[in-house]
Amino acid sequence: MAAATPPTLDVARADACSRRNGHTAGIFGRHALPPLAQDEIHLWRLGVGALEVRPQPQGSTALLRELLSGYAGTDAFVIERDAHGKPRAPALGGLEFNLSHCRNVLVIAVTREQSLGVDIETPQRRVRSAALAQRFFTRAEATALAALDEAVRAAAFVRLWTHKEAVLKAIGSGLSFGLARLEFRLDAAGEVCLLESIAAEAGLAKDWRLHRFEPCPGFVGCLAWRGPPRRVRHLPAVD
Numbered sequence: 483m484a485a486a487t488p489p490t491l492d493v494a495r496a497d498a499c500s501r502r503n504g505h506t507a508g509i510f511g512r513h514a515l516p517p518l519a520q521d522e523i524h525l526w527r528l529g530v531g532a533l534e535v536r537p538q539p540q541g542s543t544a545l546l547r548e549l550l551s552g553y554a555g556t557d558a559f560v561i562e563r564d565a566h567g568k569p570r571a572p573a574l575g576g577l578e579f580n581l582s583h584c585r586n587v588l589v590i591a592v593t594r595e596q597s598l599g600v601d602i603e604t605p606q607r608r609v610r611s612a613a614l615a616q617r618f619f620t621r622a623e624a625t626a627l628a629a630l631d632e633a634v635r636a637a638a639f640v641r642l643w644t645h646k647e648a649v650l651k652a653i654g655s656g657l658s659f660g661l662a663r664l665e666f667r668l669d670a671a672g673e674v675c676l677l678e679s680i681a682a683e684a685g686l687a688k689d690w691r692l693h694r695f696e697p698c699p700g701f702v703g704c705l706a707w708r709g710p711p712r713r714v715r716h717l718p719a720v721d
């Protein structure tokens with residue numbers, strides 16, 4: 483549902499909600515939300531100084547509600563979870579979103595009429611998980627990771643992980659889709675450079691858009707959607 487006027491966030495309620503969930507005030511800042519154009523994705527980063535505790539599922543849902551109601555100009559919606567746990571708000575008629583949290587950072591991506599997925603991680607979080615590549619990634623990905631210097635392998639693993647998870651979250655099935663059913667090409671430095679292939683039910687690899695970003699120092703993130711290019715606008719909340 484497109485708002486007739488630029489959407490605004492009820493800051494007082496967002497602050498109250500934030501305090502209820504143990505956060506400090508001013509999570510979304512004190513300005514009107516910028517208008518969300520049809521070809522735009524707003525990528526909100528909430529955290530670092532603003533979130534003093536790791537967002538809990540209930541807390542991130544409350545913050546998500548405040549943000550969505552700011553865009554939609556209404557509180558009359560329910561955030562539902564589909565069979566795989568992806569949150570959706572059908573009553574908002576085309577307002578699409580996804581979120582990811584890691585430690586004290588939460589990102590929420592919002593757009594119109596375009597399913598999307600976002601994932602953030604810290605290299606530290608998965609540093610002991612690099613061996614998982616052998617088991618869960620494709621053979622080519624595991625080989626590319628194994629060829630890297632140990633010093634860069636963990637970071638490359640996490641970058642690749644965020645790309646995969648963002649796509650799986652855009653599809654909506656999450657990890658149950660199968661991490662090896664999409665394959666990325668890595669360059670010699672371990673940078674993810676291309677979605678090489680994906681299981682047919684998720685469309686053509688060339689139709690997928692991947693937007694990598696650094697939510698804040700020490701974190702990596704990826705935003706994914708299947709469709710035409712969109713402008714990604716980064717909107718850091720007050721830290």
Ligand SMILES: CC(C)(COP(=O)(O)OP(=O)(O)OC[C@H]1O[C@@H](n2cnc3c(N)ncnc32)[C@H](O)[C@@H]1OP(=O)(O)O)[C@@H](O)C(=O)NCCC(=O)NCCS
Nearest residue numbers: 539542565566567568569581582583651654655656657658
């Ligand atoms: C979604 C999933 C990839 C989460 O990964 P993670 O790195 O641990 O967590 P993130 O912080 O990046 O993402 C969690 C958020 O993704 C969203 N999410 C949950 N399931 C999702 C899905 N299937 N697709 C897209 N987004 C999903 C939620 O908003 C969740 O946060 P919230 O619970 O606070 O609202 C993983 O839990 C998964 O694969 N879930 C699906 C499990 C499934 O298929 N269950 C079937 C029913 S039993």
